[in-house]
Amino acid sequence: MENIDWKSLPFGYLKTDYNIRCYYRDGKWGELEISSSEYIDMHIAATCLHYGQEAFEGMKAFRGADNKIRVFRCPDNAKRMETSAEGVVMAKVPHDLFHEAVIKTIKMNLRFVPPYGTGASLYIRPLLVGTGAQVGVNPASEYLFMVFVTPVGPYFKEGFNPVEMLVCRDHDRAAPLGTGHIKVGGNYAASLISIVHGHNKGFSSIIYLDAREKKYIDECGPANFFGIKDNTYITPSSTSILPSITNKSLMVLAEDMGMKVERRPVEVTELDSFEEAGACGTAAVISPIKKVVDWQVNKVYEFCKDGKPGPVSVKLYNKLTGIQLGTEPDKWGWTEIVE
Numbered sequence: 001m002e003n004i005d006w007k008s009l010p011f012g013y014l015k016t017d018y019n020i021r022c023y024y025r026d027g028k029w030g031e032l033e034i035s036s037s038e039y040i041d042m043h044i045a046a047t048c049l050h051y052g053q054e055a056f057e058g059m060k061a062f063r064g065a066d067n068k069i070r071v072f073r074c075p076d077n078a079k080r081m082e083t084s085a086e087g088v089v090m091a092k093v094p095h096d097l098f099h100e101a102v103i104k105t106i107k108m109n110l111r112f113v114p115p116y117g118t119g120a121s122l123y124i125r126p127l128l129v130g131t132g133a134q135v136g137v138n139p140a141s142e143y144l145f146m147v148f149v150t151p152v153g154p155y156f157k158e159g160f161n162p163v164e165m166l167v168c169r170d171h172d173r174a175a176p177l178g179t180g181h182i183k184v185g186g187n188y189a190a191s192l193i194s195i196v197h198g199h200n201k202g203f204s205s206i207i208y209l210d211a212r213e214k215k216y217i218d219e220c221g222p223a224n225f226f227g228i229k230d231n232t233y234i235t236p237s238s239t240s241i242l243p244s245i246t247n248k249s250l251m252v253l254a255e256d257m258g259m260k261v262e263r264r265p266v267e268v269t270e271l272d273s274f275e276e277a278g279a280c281g282t283a284a285v286i287s288p289i290k291k292v293v294d295w296q297v298n299k300v301y302e303f304c305k306d307g308k309p310g311p312v313s314v315k316l317y318n319k320l321t322g323i324q325l326g327t328e329p330d331k332w333g334w335t336e337i338v339e
C-alpha cells in the first residue's frame with residue numbers, strides 16, 4: 001500500500017479489502033463467505049445486542065526479515081475462543097474453521113501486511129456473536145463468526161516505553177466466578193468507565209484488583225501483569241484473569257533463559273519489591289511499567305528510574321518479537337508461515 005505511512009500507524013481501524021463471515025444455522029456451520037462490506041445485517045432481537053452473547057479474539061500476523069508472513073499461535077486463539085463460546089453458551093467454532101478463516105482473511109488482504117522494520121503488524125480480529133432472535137433470556141439458535149484484519153502500529157503511543165498505571169478501586173472488571181477468564185465484550189463494557197477515568201487522569205491503563213478483597217493484582221485492562229525479582233518471573237493467578245497467550249509465551253521464554261517462573265496470587269503491596277513490572281498482551285507485547293499509582297491508599301510504586309525499560313523486559317521483548325519476525329529460532333513451533 002503505497003499511501004500508508006506504516007511507521008506512524010495508530011492502533012486503530014483502517015479499512016481493508018475483504019473480511020470473512022460464516023453462519024451457524026439449524027445446528028451447523030455453513031461455508032466461509034467472503035465480503036468486502038464493513039457492515040452486517042442483523043435481527044433487532046439478536047442476543048448479542050441484548051444479552052451480550054459475544055466473544056472475540058485478537059492476534060497478529062507479521063512480515064518477517066525474510067519477507068515471509070507469520071501468524072503467531074493461532075491454535076491457542078482457536079482454543080480460547082472455544083472456551084469463551086462455552087462460557088456464554090454460544091455455538092463453538094471448530095478449530096479448523098477458525099484457522100481457515102484466519103489464514104484466508106490474511107491472504108485476501110496481503111497488501112495491508114506492514115513491511116518488516118516498521119514496528120507495525122496486521123491485527124486479526126475473529127468475532128463470534130449470537131444473531132438469533134430472543135426476547136426472553138435464552139441462548140440464540142443462530143450465530144455469526146467473522147474475521148477481519150487491520151494494519152496497526154503500537155497499542156500504547158509510547159510503544160516499548162515505560163507507561164504509568166492507575167490502580168482501580170472504584171470499579172471491578174470481573175467477579176471471581178464471573179466471565180473474567182473468557183474474552184467477551186461484557187468484561188470490556190464493565191471496564192470502560194475505569195479506563196476512561198484513568199485516561200482522563202493521564203494514565204495509559206488500569207490495574208484491576210481481585211473483586212473480593214481488593215488485595216491482589218488481577219490484570220491490567222486488556223493485558224496481563226508480570227513482575228520481575230530475584231531472577232523470577234511472577235504473574236498473578238486468579239479465576240478472573242483472561243489467560244494471555246503472550247503471558248504464556250513469556251513464561252516459557254523466561255524459563256528458557258534460566259529464570260524461575262511463579263504463577264500465584266500477587267498482593268498489590270508486593271509491587272514494592274519488584275525490580276521490573278510490565279503488562280503483556282498481543283497488542284503491545286510488553287508495556288514496561290514505570291509507575292503504579294494507588295492513590296486511594298496514598299501509595300506510589302516506581303520502576304525504571306532511569307526512564308528505560310528494565311533489562312529482563314528488554315530481553316523477553318526482543319526474544320518474543322524476534323520469534324514473531326523470524327529473526328530468532330521458533331523452537332516451540334509458535335509461528336505458522338502464511339505465505
Ligand SMILES: *Cc1c(COP(=O)(O)O)cnc(C)c1O
Nearest residue numbers: 222223224242244245246281282
Ligand atoms: C486479550 C486479553 C489479554 C491479552 O491476551 P493475549 O492472548 O496475550 O493477547 C489480556 N487481558 C484481557 C482482559 C484480554 O482481553
